Amino acid sequence: MASEAPFAKMNGLGNEIIVADMRGRADRVTPAAAIALAADTATRFDQIMAIHDPRTPGTVNYIEIINSDGTHAQACGNGTRCVVQALSAETGQKVFTFETVAGILNAEEHEDGTISVDMGVPRFGWQDIPLAEEFRDTRAIELQIGPIDQPVLHSPSVASMGNPHAIFWVDDDVWSYDLDRFGPLLENHPIFPERANISIAQVTSRETLNLRTWERGAGLTLACGSATCAAAVSAARTGRTGRTVTVTVPSGGTLKIDWRADDHVVMTGPAEWEFSGSFDPATGGWTRDRQDVA
Numbered sequence: 001m002a003s004e005a006p007f008a009k010m011n012g013l014g015n016e017i018i019v020a021d022m023r024g025r026a027d028r029v030t031p032a033a034a035i036a037l038a039a040d041t042a043t044r045f046d047q048i049m050a051i052h053d054p055r056t057p058g059t060v061n062y063i064e065i066i067n068s069d070g071t072h073a074q075a076c077g078n079g080t081r082c083v084v085q086a087l088s089a090e091t092g093q094k095v096f097t098f099e100t101v102a103g104i105l106n107a108e109e110h111e112d113g114t115i116s117v118d119m120g121v122p123r124f125g126w127q128d129i130p131l132a133e134e135f136r137d138t139r140a141i142e143l144q145i146g147p148i149d150q151p152v153l154h155s156p157s158v159a160s161m162g163n164p165h166a167i168f169w170v171d172d173d174v175w176s177y178d179l180d181r182f183g184p185l186l187e188n189h190p191i192f193p194e195r196a197n198i199s200i201a202q203v204t205s206r207e208t209l210n211l212r213t214w215e216r217g218a219g220l221t222l223a224c225g226s227a228t229c230a231a232a233v234s235a236a237r238t239g240r241t242g243r244t245v246t247v248t249v250p251s252g253g254t255l256k257i258d259w260r261a262d263d264h265v266v267m268t269g270p271a272e273w274e275f276s277g278s279f280d281p282a283t284g285g286w287t288r289d290r291q292d293v294a
């Protein structure tokens, strides 16, 4: 058995995150370990952010992102803020360049403790999402759920923030939809060969949105950073809002999204530490650090 690795249970606006310190070791967090940690109420999480030694000069760490079902994700905005806060608390460093499977990611902790993550450039081509068939205009694709002549949700915008997103626009309260019922059907719809994160968005002004997300591989979450970015850019490119918006997520918190003139999407918000422990990356067996016990 490999030795135990330190971890911190954190959250980004209620998005449940485990930051796993895998620096200085060659093993990986296994899908079995992820599934075991997700099944335990104390360590229940939406994503594990596994911090590994850097692979590329100019980056501080390689980060692997694992969903609660044991599958991998290419992006996790809320988790990235948690990684920044954990590393900043350890080293005092404020500006970071990470590498993920989707590329290079820059992030910065501000004086007030909030953290901005440059989530990169959104992609809108149907092959980039990816979709299973050609759609020239991904601002609204043909996809609906509910009765054929009276769909409950229809014509989502789709976007890639490194990971696939579909955003369904609604006029009324985002809470009036059974996302726990529609989410799994849409996540696994054949139009999305790599599945997709499914969101419902209500535009409340030129600068504000309400958003709920069913996450691929994790289900309903209290916040999803990359979905917030995908919703913000989709709202702007469909003329619903300007390029800077504040998005209210299910936890009641807000994320600020700025789709900059250079096409990069910058997400700003908080991160919160809950407790620390150590775990076995092969099995998910874990213990809480003693100083955390009241």
Ligand SMILES: N[C@H](CCC[C@H](N)C(=O)O)C(=O)O
Binding pocket: 015, 046, 047, 067, 072, 073, 074, 075, 076, 077, 078, 079, 163, 164, 197, 215, 216, 217, 218, 223, 224, 225, 226, 227
């Ligand atoms: N919670 C994450 C997104 C996780 C996306 C993941 N569920 C996927 O498979 O793409 C965030 O804050 O961006």
